[in-house]
Amino acid sequence: MTPGDIATRSSSLRCLLVAPSDPLTRGPRSAASLRYRNPPHNVQYTLETDRFTYPRRLGYYGMDPASVGLAAFRFFLEHAVPQRNHGHQLVHSFFWDLHGFDVPWVHESDQSLGQFLSGYTNIGGPVKDLILDVFSTYLNSSRCRAVVTWTDWARRGFVADGVERSKIAVIPPPFQAVDDRTAHRGCNVLFLGRDFRRKGGALALRAFASASAGLDCRLLYVGKIEDPEEARRVQADGRVTYLENPTNKVLAQEVWPNADVLLMPTNNDAFAMVVADAMRRGIPVVASALEPLSEVVENGATGLLVRRGDVKGFADSLRRLLESPDLRLRMGQAARTRSVELFSPSKVGNALAEVYRR
Numbered sequence: 480m481t482p483g484d485i486a487t488r489s490s491s492l493r494c495l496l497v498a499p500s501d502p503l504t505r506g507p508r509s510a511a512s513l514r515y516r517n518p519p520h521n522v523q524y525t526l527e528t529d530r531f532t533y534p535r536r537l538g539y540y541g542m543d544p545a546s547v548g549l550a551a552f553r554f555f556l557e558h559a560v561p562q563r564n565h566g567h568q569l570v571h572s573f574f575w576d577l578h579g580f581d582v583p584w585v586h587e588s589d590q591s592l593g594q595f596l597s598g599y600t601n602i603g604g605p606v607k608d609l610i611l612d613v614f615s616t617y618l619n620s621s622r623c624r625a626v627v628t629w630t631d632w633a634r635r636g637f638v639a640d641g642v643e644r645s646k647i648a649v650i651p652p653p654f655q656a657v658d659d660r661t662a663h664r665g666c667n668v669l670f671l672g673r674d675f676r677r678k679g680g681a682l683a684l685r686a687f688a689s690a691s692a693g694l695d696c697r698l699l700y701v702g703k704i705e706d707p708e709e710a711r712r713v714q715a716d717g718r719v720t721y722l723e724n725p726t727n728k729v730l731a732q733e734v735w736p737n738a739d740v741l742l743m744p745t746n747n748d749a750f751a752m753v754v755a756d757a758m759r760r761g762i763p764v765v766a767s768a769l770e771p772l773s774e775v776v777e778n779g780a781t782g783l784l785v786r787r788g789d790v791k792g793f794a795d796s797l798r799r800l801l802e803s804p805d806l807r808l809r810m811g812q813a814a815r816t817r818s819v820e821l822f823s824p825s826k827v828g829n830a831l832a833e834v835y836r837r
Contacts, residue, residue, distance in 0.1 A: 491523040492835060495567040499574055500528040509752050510589070510652050511573050517653040517824040519832035525567065569835060571627075585834060586618055587627040590749035590771075591636030598747040599677075615641035625834045629750045632771040650830045652752070654759040654822035656815055661736040665695035666801050669738035669762075671730075671753045672702045672745065679744030679767070680704060682790055684713065686744065689794035691718065694801050698742075699734055701725060738762055739807060740800050744785070744793050748772060758818040763810035765796050775821065781814040 498511030507515070507528045515526045570584035575592075592614045596602045602610070618626055619642060626642055628634055629651040638644050668687055672678025680702060687698045698719045704710040713721050725734065741757040743766040750771055754764055758775070764782030766772050778784040783796040800807050820826075 491521050492569060493523050493525070493567045494518075494569045494571055494835070496524050496526045497570060497572040498526065498528055508573060510587070513652045513654070514571070514587075514831075517655070517828060519828035519835065522832065522835065580622060582622075583624045584622055585625045585627060586623055588633075589629050590633045591628075591640045591642070593640040594633065594636040594749065598749075611640050618642045618646070625837065627831070627834065630771045630774045632774060633749060648830070648834050650827060650834070651750070651822055652755070653824040653827040654755050654818055655824055656759045656761075656819050659731075659736045659760060663737055665697060666739045666804075666807070667697050667699055667737050668740045668742050668797065668801070669699045669734065669757075670701065670742045671734075672743070675703060675705045677745065677747050678702065679746055679788075681709075682744040682788065682793060683742050684709075684719075685790050686742065686793035686797055687719075689790070690797040690801055696801050699738060701730070701734060735760060740765060740797065741782075742793070742797060743767065743772075744787075745769065745772075746787060750775070755818065755822055758814040759822065761811040761815040763800060763807055763814055765793060765800065777813070777817060781810055781817050 496511055496515055498507045500506065501508055506512070507526060511526060511528075515524050518524045568582060570580045570582055571587065572580075572584060573587050575588075590598075593607070593611050596607050596610065617623065618637075623646070626637055626647045627650050628637060628647065629649065631649055634647050634649050637647050668691075670678075670680070670683040670687075672680060672683075675681070680700075683700070684698075691698070696718070699722070700713060700719055701722045703723050704713060704721070710721070713719050722729070722734070735756070738757070738760075739762065741753065741762050741764045743751060743754060743764060745751060745767050748767075748769055748771065751766070754766060754772060754775055757764055758781060764776050766776055766782060766784055767787045768778070768784035769787065773784060776782045776784055783799070785792040785796050800810070
């Protein structure tokens with residue numbers, strides 16, 4: 480059954496999107512915003528963000544005891560207050576928002592909880608097993624009709640956590656291909672990552688310094704540098720533009736249009752939205768060869784994948800792109816084509832409409 484068939488059988492499906500807010504922007508998380516702006520045919524969305532916001536310090540994904548404690552307190556406070564559905568026929572919740580919904584609901588996350596705990600925290604053993612048991616019970620309940628995730632890697636993670644295989648659908652976020660590049664001199668390398676350690680901020684700085692020697696290029700560094708002394712050195716470097724926390728408007732109008740290569744030496748990631756954002760603009764990617772990223776980036780075609788933590792490997796791969804405008808153009812065009820194949824709103828919307836129908 481197609482989305483058009485749904486329209487012939489009933490009026491628009493009223494779906495409530497429930498998403499955590501971004502601690503820094505105070506707006507909805509990117510994945511929820513993308514779904515909201517690109518609804519499947521004949522689906523009417525209402526977007527509702529958290530009633531209790533996270534402290535801003537959690538926007539940098541710190542795993543110190545204070546941050547973890549604040550996140551846990553806010554999580555349990557949120558779930559102590561009943562969620563109202565306001566007459567919607569279906570609820571589509573994101574990430575760790577698991578309320579006691581009284582209508583059928585769909586859960587969406589970029590990775591399983593087990594993968595998150597293994598990659599982002601030191602929680603393991605019986606405590607981890609208990610958390611996963613509680614979480615999988617939520618997702619296996621009769622009210623939860625489907626689990627949406629973005630990669631086959633994440634699908635396998637949910638299965639390993641104990642979630643029913645038949646409930647899981649791999650549907651990435653929708654990204655509309657755009658052509659917003661601006662003409663400029665030289666080559667601009669973009670690093671964009673809030674979490675300095677996890678996203679490989681130090682490696683990005685070292686790789687750029689090595690790869691750019693003698694070339695006309697700049698680094699657009701977007702994200703917080705934790706060490707004040709290192710931040711001062713970066714700000715003093717005439718070839719680096721340092722933006723700690725720019726607005727979405729600045730990113731869209733001043734940063735992305737001037738980027739020629741995305742450098743993403745992340746140590747741990749479930750999808751890396753920034754990679755998909757680069758590909759839809761026709762920007763080649765140099766990224767860590769993590770399993771989920773390998774499903775998105777075609778090594779040697781749409782970008783270059785490098786062993787995690789390999790400073791020389793990143794520097795050499797980045798140098799290849801900096802030295803060859805033709806290679807950047809060829810990989811960028813392939814990246815845009817692949818973005819349409821994987822993330823076009825119409826294709827993604829059709830797949831999500833089928834999940835809603837079921």
